[in-house]
Amino acid sequence: xxxxxxxxxxxxxxxxxxxxxxxxxxxxxxxxxxxxxxxxxxxxxxxxxxxxxxxxxxxxxxxxxxxxxxxxxxxxxxxxxxxxxxxxxxxxxxxxxxxxxxxxxxxxxxxxxxxxxxxxxxxxxxxxxxxxxxxxxxxxxxxxxxxxxx
Numbered sequence: 001x002x003x004x005x006x007x008x009x010x011x012x013x014x015x016x017x018x019x020x021x022x023x024x025x026x027x028x029x030x031x032x033x034x035x036x037x038x039x040x041x042x043x044x045x046x047x048x049x050x051x052x053x054x055x056x057x058x059x060x061x062x063x064x065x066x067x068x069x070x071x072x073x074x075x076x077x078x079x080x081x082x083x084x085x086x087x088x089x090x091x092x093x094x095x096x097x098x099x100x101x102x103x104x105x106x107x108x109x110x111x112x113x114x115x116x117x118x119x120x121x122x123x124x125x126x127x128x129x130x131x132x133x134x135x136x137x138x139x140x141x142x143x144x145x146x147x148x149x150x
Contacts, residue, residue: 006034006041009115011108012052013125014139015045015081019053019074020060024125024139031123033147035082041147044084044118046091046110053078086114102132112136 010031017028034041057071088095091110094117099109108126112133115122122129122136130138 005037005039006031007044007118007120008041008137009044009111009118009120009122010049010083011045011111011122011124011126011129012049012056014123015049015078016053016056017125017139019057019077020066022125027139027142027144028125030144030146031142032081034144036149037147040082042084043082044086044114044120046088046114047085048088048107048110049083049085050078052107091117104129104132 008031014028014031016022017025018032031041032043035043054075057066057074060066061068061071088110091113092106094113095106095109098104098113099106102109102112104112108129111122111124112129112135115133115135120135122133123139123142124130124136125139127138127140130136130141
């Protein structure tokens with residue numbers, strides 16, 4: 001048993017990799033496998049994570065012929081993840097300032113602000129975002145092993 005759980009903010013670019021095969025999907029799966037650890041990982045998200053993942057699945061359906069049924073099943077699975085959600089209402093004022101300062105989208109800034117408020121790293125598959133934010137880690141540089149029960 002590990003005494004200290006992993007604690008990260010994760011953005012939709014990481015979360016979506018659980019459902020669509022993309023570069024670094026294996027690392028995303030390893031990270032999310034730690035939700036089953038004892039104690040479990042604590043993965044934090046702003047509530048916009050869900051609509052961003054939904055939009056990405058919609059793009060896969062429209063552009064790449066992914067079945068709508070598969071995307072609907074993935075949405076059901078996303079809702080079952082034990083993620084700690086924060087309302088964007090608590091983040092938007094600081095997100096506006098950070099987005100303006102760092103030339104980010106307001107969406108990306110919400111993740112960054114949440115990470116700052118919690119004083120934990122943001123894990124992202126968006127390399128420019130990872131470079132722009134002090135406490136962000138690019139998923140491609142993230143060295144993590146899967147959680148395996150003893």
